[in-house]
Amino acid sequence: MTAESYASSVVCPASYSSLWSDFQSLCSCAGRLAGSASEAQAIAFARQRLAAVPDVQVREDHVDYPGWRCRNVQLTHAVTGAALPCTPLLGTASTSGLVAEVLDLGLGRHDDFNRHANDIAGRIVMVRHEYPFTPSHVHRRVKLALAQEMRASGFLIAYPEPDAGPVSGSSGRNGGPGIPALGIAAQAADALRPLPGGALASACMLVESEDFPARAPMLIADLPGQGDEWVVVSAHIDGHPHGESAIDNATGVAVALALAHLLAPHVSACPRGLRLCLFSAEEWGLVGSRLWLERMGASARRAMVLNINLDSVAGASGLTALTSGFAALDAWVKQTLSRAGLPIATYLPLMANSDHANFAAQGIPALRLIAGFNQPRSNLRFLLTAADTRDKVAPDDLAAALAVAMTLTWSALSAKSASVWTA
Numbered sequence: 001m002t003a004e005s006y007a008s009s010v011v012c013p014a015s016y017s018s019l020w021s022d023f024q025s026l027c028s029c030a031g032r033l034a035g036s037a038s039e040a041q042a043i044a045f046a047r048q049r050l051a052a053v054p055d056v057q058v059r060e061d062h063v064d065y066p067g068w069r070c071r072n073v074q075l076t077h078a079v080t081g082a083a084l085p086c087t088p089l090l091g092t093a094s095t096s097g098l099v100a101e102v103l104d105l106g107l108g109r110h111d112d113f114n115r116h117a118n119d120i121a122g123r124i125v126m127v128r129h130e131y132p133f134t135p136s137h138v139h140r141r142v143k144l145a146l147a148q149e150m151r152a153s154g155f156l157i158a159y160p161e162p163d164a165g166p167v168s169g170s171s172g173r174n175g176g177p178g179i180p181a182l183g184i185a186a187q188a189a190d191a192l193r194p195l196p197g198g199a200l201a202s203a204c205m206l207v208e209s210e211d212f213p214a215r216a217p218m219l220i221a222d223l224p225g226q227g228d229e230w231v232v233v234s235a236h237i238d239g240h241p242h243g244e245s246a247i248d249n250a251t252g253v254a255v256a257l258a259l260a261h262l263l264a265p266h267v268s269a270c271p272r273g274l275r276l277c278l279f280s281a282e283e284w285g286l287v288g289s290r291l292w293l294e295r296m297g298a299s300a301r302r303a304m305v306l307n308i309n310l311d312s313v314a315g316a317s318g319l320t321a322l323t324s325g326f327a328a329l330d331a332w333v334k335q336t337l338s339r340a341g342l343p344i345a346t347y348l349p350l351m352a353n354s355d356h357a358n359f360a361a362q363g364i365p366a367l368r369l370i371a372g373f374n375q376p377r378s379n380l381r382f383l384l385t386a387a388d389t390r391d392k393v394a395p396d397d398l399a400a401a402l403a404v405a406m407t408l409t410w411s412a413l414s415a416k417s418a419s420v421w422t423a
């Protein structure tokens with residue numbers, strides 16, 4: 001069966017009702033911070049759903065990574081004593097109480113830091129969170145690194161809109177040196193702006209947290225094909241402490257589970273097998289999948305000939321494939337989907353914003369499917385906040401993501417040779 005006829009015969013919005021119920025069930029586990037009871041509940045659910053797939057081999061691979069937990073966090077205005085809504089960036093450095101002036105660097109682009117290079121040492125730097133899915137945005141960890149290099153004493157990153165609460169995200173510290181770093185709400189940024197007359201406001205930061213050796217479970221489900229090669233479909237199951245981590249990434253996990261159920265009866269006849277990876281610790285600077293890949297033997301890595309990473313695949317109409325610099329893969333995606341009547345946009349330069357980047361770093365052709373690329377007003381702007389909830393996802397958009405993911409995956413499984421996307 002061709003990829004196109006298969007996809008059209010199996011995937012229509014009504015063809016797989018479990019897609020929507022699985023999505024709801026994952027959201028009902030709440031934010032799924034790695035290592036939390038919420039994440040454990042989601043993994044148990046996914047494991048049970050995978051166990052119902054015929055002929056599947058499911059296992060849990062564990063990776064040890066630098067864990068971190070926070071017992072107490074506070075941000076207060078040093079003059080008024082008002083408590084300001086905040087959340088610790090994942091893995092942030094601790095402080096038993098830091099009082100300093102707050103230097104507002106606006107967006108916190110390189111130019112903003114350079115213009116104030118002599119004002120930063122010893123102060124708390126405040127910047128804005130940017131919509132992460134445009135080619136031109138500057139990532140939180142770049143801004144934090146600049147603040148550290150210029151010897152800021154603390155770091156605040158503000159969500160730009162009211163009503164979504166503080167923005168979460170990884171500090172990327174991974175047990176190393178760092179400065180205390182908090183995500184804050186728009187109201188907190190307003191409260192910490194310079195006073196009339198230009199005097200800087202001061203804030204007090206308290207972060208009581210500890211590093212500890214953590215272990216993340218990677219749920220791996222193999223459906224073998226005729227040969228030794230694997231097409232890897234991945235999605236990260238972990239999320240953030242607030243909201244439901246619905247778009248990011250209950251959408252990707254639900255589509256991955258649906259793919260396994262729909263393709264299971266057909267994979268054994270294919271030239272290569274389907275490996276489903278539900279990764280954890282993605283939200284910790286992509287550490288989970290990186291360590292999983294690094295500790296694997298070279299031949300096992302070589303057998304994985306393609307990674308299709310599903311991360312935030314609904315929440316806006318229209319998908320983009322981020323094709324990680326692999327030109328032949330980019331062309332194959334365009335050709336395969338336009339033949340199936342499901343054309344999507346592609347973006348060739350590597351965007352190291354999810355687990356596909358770790359496959360690409362190992363030389364494995366890798367893409368990320370994402371909704372809302374270059375659509376800063378789409379619901380994907382709520383990622384990393386308490387507003388990333390199930391009501392931001394339209395059932396038709398999730399079904400459309402399944403159709404695209406199914407077409408690509410089936411086409412890759414059934415192709416005579418992997419050279420069609422590697423040549």
Ligand SMILES: [Zn+2]
Pocket residue numbers: 236248249282311312354
């Ligand atoms: Zn994600």
